[in-house]
Amino acid sequence: MRKSAELRKAEIVVTVLDLADRIGPDRVTTGAAAAAVGVSQAAVFRHFPTKAAMWLAVADHMTEELTSAWQRALAGAGDPVGRLEALVAAQLGEIAAKPALPMLLFSRELNVGNDDLRAAFRRLLMTFQGLIVAEIARGQEARCLRRDVDPADAAVLAISLVQGMAIRWSLGARDFALVEEGLRLLRVQLRLLAAKGD
Amino acid sequence: MRKSAELRKAEIVVTVLDLADRIGPDRVTTGAAAAAVGVSQAAVFRHFPTKAAMWLAVADHMTEELTSAWQRALAGAGDPVGRLEALVAAQLGEIAAKPALPMLLFSRELNVGNDDLRAAFRRLLMTFQGLIVAEIARGQEARCLRRDVDPADAAVLAISLVQGMAIRWSLGARDFALVEEGLRLLRVQLRLLAAKGD
DNA sequence: AAAGTATGTGACCACTCACTCACTTAAGGT
DNA sequence: ACCTTAAGTGAGTGAGTGGTCACATACTTT
Numbered sequence: 001m002r003k004s005a006e007l008r009k010a011e012i013v014v015t016v017l018d019l020a021d022r023i024g025p026d027r028v029t030t031g032a033a034a035a036a037v038g039v040s041q042a043a044v045f046r047h048f049p050t051k052a053a054m055w056l057a058v059a060d061h062m063t064e065e066l067t068s069a070w071q072r073a074l075a076g077a078g079d080p081v082g083r084l085e086a087l088v089a090a091q092l093g094e095i096a097a098k099p100a101l102p103m104l105l106f107s108r109e110l111n112v113g114n115d116d117l118r119a120a121f122r123r124l125l126m127t128f129q130g131l132i133v134a135e136i137a138r139g140q141e142a143r144c145l146r147r148d149v150d151p152a153d154a155a156v157l158a159i160s161l162v163q164g165m166a167i168r169w170s171l172g173a174r175d176f177a178l179v180e181e182g183l184r185l186l187r188v189q190l191r192l193l194a195a196k197g198d
Numbered sequence: 199m200r201k202s203a204e205l206r207k208a209e210i211v212v213t214v215l216d217l218a219d220r221i222g223p224d225r226v227t228t229g230a231a232a233a234a235v236g237v238s239q240a241a242v243f244r245h246f247p248t249k250a251a252m253w254l255a256v257a258d259h260m261t262e263e264l265t266s267a268w269q270r271a272l273a274g275a276g277d278p279v280g281r282l283e284a285l286v287a288a289q290l291g292e293i294a295a296k297p298a299l300p301m302l303l304f305s306r307e308l309n310v311g312n313d314d315l316r317a318a319f320r321r322l323l324m325t326f327q328g329l330i331v332a333e334i335a336r337g338q339e340a341r342c343l344r345r346d347v348d349p350a351d352a353a354v355l356a357i358s359l360v361q362g363m364a365i366r367w368s369l370g371a372r373d374f375a376l377v378e379e380g381l382r383l384l385r386v387q388l389r390l391l392a393a394k395g396d
Numbered sequence: 397a398a399a400g401t402a403t404g405t406g407a408c409c410a411c412t413c414a415c416t417c418a419c420t421t422a423a424g425g426t
Numbered sequence: 427a428c429c430t431t432a433a434g435t436g437a438g439t440g441a442g443t444g445g446t447c448a449c450a451t452a453c454t455t456t
Contacts, residue, residue, distance in 0.1 A: 002422055002433055026224050026306040030414060040435050042416080047433090051414065105369060106304035108224040122369055153386050156362065157355070163365050164358020171303060171320060188351050192390035203403075228444060238405050240446080245403095249444065 009047045012037055013061045016054065020100035025107035030054075052114045059120040062101065066124060069094050070131060080139035085186060087131055088162055092182040095166050099174070102166045125159075132158055146195050154193055161185055207245045210235055211259045214252065218298035223305035228252075250312045257318040260299065264322060267292055268329060278337035283384060285329055286360055290380040293364050297372070300364045330356055344393050352391055359383055 003011070015036045019028045030051055034041040048054040073086035095101050104110055110117050132155040139145040145154070165182040213234045217226050228249055232239040246252040271284035293299050302308055308315050330353040337343040343352070363380040 004423095005433075008433080024306050024310050027310065029412080031412085039433095041414090042436080043434050045415065103304055103309075105365065106301050108222045108306070111301070112222045112225060118369070125369070149386060149390070153383060156366075156383055157359065157387060160358045160362020161355065163362045164354065164360075167303070167361050168354075171323070185351060185354055188347060189355060192347070206403080227442080229442085237403095239444090240406075241404050243445065 005047060008037075008039075008043075009057065010061075012044065012047060012054065013057050016058050017061070017098060017100055020058075020104065020107075021098065025100060025104050025109055028109075052109075052117065055109055055114060055117050056120065059117055059124075062098070063120065063124055065098075066091075066094055066128070070128065074131070079144070080135045080142055081144055081190060084132065084135045084139065084158070084190070085183060087128075087135065088158065088186050089179055089183055091128065091162055092165065092179045095162075095169075096178045099170060102163070102170055129155055129159055143195055145190075145193050149193065157189060158186065161189060203245060206235075206237075206241075207255065208259075210242065210245060210252065211255050214256050215259070215296055215298055218256075218302065218305075219296065223298060223302050223307055226307075250307075250315065253307055253312060253315050254318065257315055257322075260296070261318065261322055263296075264289075264292055264326070268326065272329070277342065278333045278340060279342050279388060282330065282333045282337065282356070282388070283381060285326075285333065286356065286384050287377055287381055289326065289360055290363065290377045293360075294367075294376045297368060300361070300368055327353055327357055341393055343388075343391050347391065355387060356384065359387060 012033060016028055016033050019033060019036050023032070030044045031041045033054070034044050037044075044054065048057065069090045070087060073090035074083055077083045077086045105121060110121060133151050136145060136151040136154045136158075140147045140151060162182065165178060165185065169176065169178045210231060214226055214231050217231060217234050221230070228242045229239040231252070232242050235242075242252065246255065267288040268285060271288040272281055275281045275284045303319060308319060331349050334343060334349040334352045334356075338345045338349060360380065363376060363383065367374065367376045
């Protein structure tokens with residue numbers, strides 16, 4: 001079954017992501033990816049000039065997925081605190097659905113010799129941080145959140161929570177409900193951040 | 199220069215840690231480690247039966263280093279909150295001194311086919327968490343910290359902060375003072391956790 | 397000084413990696 | 427039906443991997 005280059009490229013990208021989760025990002029060889037797609041190893045290089053380019057395509061794909069998840073989250077809630085919870089829930093949901101994401105942040109593929117890939121991921125995380133900071137600032141203006149904390153600091157606390165939960169989840173046996181447990185702790189944190197007079 | 203096996207083993211262990219930081223844990227081949235030590239690749243296998251055993255020795259080394267750093271931290275402060283800050287500062291300091299530590303948590307070496315190594319690191323992190331929980335509970339008993347938060351939850355918030363800072367620091371260009379910035383944010387978090395009537 | 401032992405070596409093994417290239421074959425327009 | 431074109435292939439490449447082996451060299455003990 002021959003497919004168009006566009007279809008095949010997309011197929012390779014999602015297969016690589018799935019494979020990265022199952023066997024680890026650094027174990028995703030061009031041969032393993034090709035076998036999982038059902039094609040010869042040489043065929044991979046017909047669609048991507050190098051392995052690094054293949055990973056870059058994966059990063060593009062994830063950028064789109066995450067961006068749209070964030071937008072859905074922002075659209076689904078009416079108040080800043082609700083949007084904050086929705087953003088975090090969306091992020092945890094994406095991680096739970098594609099556990100390769102946190103693993104990728106520390107993979108050799110990303111950290112050694114693929115500066116473009118590294119930059120792509122950093123851009124992603126900074127975009128997320130920007131969204132969080134904005135909602136926290138809005139929450140403070142609306143007097144829902146205490147104003148004696150720098151929004152940027154509060155955002156780091158919230159984002160660290162997401163990352164810390166992801167690490168606990170990945171390093172353990174993924175033996176708890178990431179989204180639920182993460183949201184529970186976010187609400188603990190939000191209670192600490194709540195304006196005093198409520 | 200011939201050295202005793204004990205010395206050579208220790209030399210290999212610290213070299214591997216240093217190399218893991220500079221080129222990434224998964225790039226540490228037996229050959230690279232040998233070259234960095236200044237010895238033939240085969241000599242490595244005179245001291246460690248397998249590469250996995252070499253990493254296990256690295257884990258033992260780090261366990262000792264971290265444990266003693268924690269003990270120094272606990273001994274150096276008088277009150278629970280001070281000990282909390284000291285513990286976090288110690289942990290951040292160790293990470294700053296050996297940046298390979300967080301990378302190791304997600305390396306292929308640890309996550310694939312070396313269950314002993316994985317277990318060793320998990321034990322380490324759980325020990326740290328235990329220390330944090332204990333100090334938070336003590337702080338609550340002493341009425342320094344608000345008591346309407348589960349100590350375990352508060353500990354997760356604090357540990358996530360450490361991990362989140364480490365990620366930010368690693369993923370960026372390590373372009374801020376990890377210990378100072380981490381401590382600053384910990385104090386923000388501790389202010390949120392402080393007992394209301396102070 | 398001889399004998400024994402621990403540390404180290406260079407050549408080599410079977411295997412995997414990313415990547416190349418001459419070639420075949422199927423799809424799509426005319 | 428034919429022909430162009432692009433997707434796909436089999437068989438390689440050199441570089442690197444963890445690990446082994448027979449052998450050499452430096453210390454220690456007798």
